[in-house]
Amino acid sequence: MGYKVSIVGISGAVGQKMLELLEVSPIKVDSLRLFASNKSLGKKFPFRGKKYKVEQFDETMDDDIVFFAISAKFAIEFAKKIIGKVGKIIDNSNGHRMMLDIPLVVPSINGKIIKKKDKIIANPNCSTIEMVLFLDPIYEAYGLKKIIITTLQAVSGSGLRAVSALYDETRDFIENRSVKNKFYPHPIAFNVVPFIGHILGNDYSDEEIKMTNETKKIFGDKKIDIFATTLRVPTFYSHFETIFLESKLPIDIEKLKKEIERDPLLRLLDDKKNYNFPMPISSAGTDIVDVGRMRYGKNKKELFSVISADNLRVGAATNAVRIAEYIVDKHLI
Ligand SMILES: NC(=O)c1ccc[n+]([C@@H]2O[C@H](COP(=O)([O-])OP(=O)(O)OC[C@H]3O[C@@H](n4cnc5c(N)ncnc54)[C@H](OP(=O)(O)O)[C@@H]3O)[C@@H](O)[C@H]2O)c1
Incomplete structure (x- = not known):
């Protein structure tokens, strides 16, 4: 079985790197949606042989894995809107990192703390x-x-x-x-x-x-x-x-x-x-x-x-994709 995946903030430094790493990840992607601000609407990005158009953030999304590569302010705002409808949100921003009930994860160190019920997983700061x-x-x-x-x-x-x-x-x-x-x-x-x-x-x-x-x-x-x-x-x-x-x-x-x-x-x-x-x-x-x-x-x-x-790979996108791979591998989704 494959997964419905989306990246919010695709046109940014981290979003771009995340798409590059997802391309070669073993995660089976059944559908992919890419989001950014109005400025980037209509731009197209290639993924595994197909081209995907950038869309406006959509509150009705029901994806299994949602990567956030946006500011902390937008991450908190957008997470509230989709949390009940999506599988897992992997947030690169600073928005959720220190919240007590949200795991802050580097998979090789503390991947074990992720529970099936966790909806948001925070990616730590690059440094x-x-x-x-x-x-x-x-x-x-x-x-x-x-x-x-x-x-x-x-x-x-x-x-x-x-x-x-x-x-x-x-x-x-x-x-x-x-x-x-x-x-x-x-x-x-x-x-x-x-x-x-x-x-x-x-x-x-x-x-x-x-x-x-x-x-x-x-x-x-x-x-x-x-x-x-x-x-x-x-x-x-x-x-x-x-x-x-x-x-x-x-x-x-x-x-x-x-x-x-x-x-x-x-x-x-x-x-x-x-x-x-x-x-x-x-x-x-x-x-x-x-x-x-x-x-x-x-x-x-x-x-x-x-x-x-x-910083864009180890410090952001690589860790985010490793979190997704860990979740998939351990059937936490
Ligand atoms: N850069 C790093 O090394 C690094 C490392 C770890 C964590 N982070 C964190 O990752 C996040 C992204 O950083 P970045 O460096 O990739 O920033 P960036 O290059 O400035 O990219 C920001 C992204 O957010 C999008 N965006 C802005 N407003 C939006 C909206 N209303 N709806 C949807 N998307 C919107 C932008 O789209 P447009 O291009 O269309 O405006 C762009 O894709 C930040 O929270 C940052 O702190 C960054």
């Missing part, structure tokens, strides 16, 4: 997904007390308008025109914007708080101390992160490296002879998290490392 995929084997083997992260996030993390802004600002700079900010509060070309989202009353940005809260929810562990600093940098694809962690038990780096090499979701790039380490240009376009520069701090319970992963 959170790549970080927890790296941390999971460490959490399982050595326990985690503290994590301090700095992210260097690509502009595609803010959607397609931000990608165009970086192109345009870069062109203005190279062609000797004055560079005006076209998307972020400051120019992004040849710059670093030292915050992502809004600065809150506690002086952290909402992106930083998302990483903290979501990581605790995914591991089901409120005791880990997590501090994030999230930065926007002028790269197009793949988020890079530097991570310092304190474990409960001493870490055996060589053993951990072997585990990373065996893990199909991670790739060890820690070749100091050839200076081959994780970089956005090597992780972009892949479905794995690159890990490297691993070294101890003052003892074996302190570890420094860097990671890099494609």
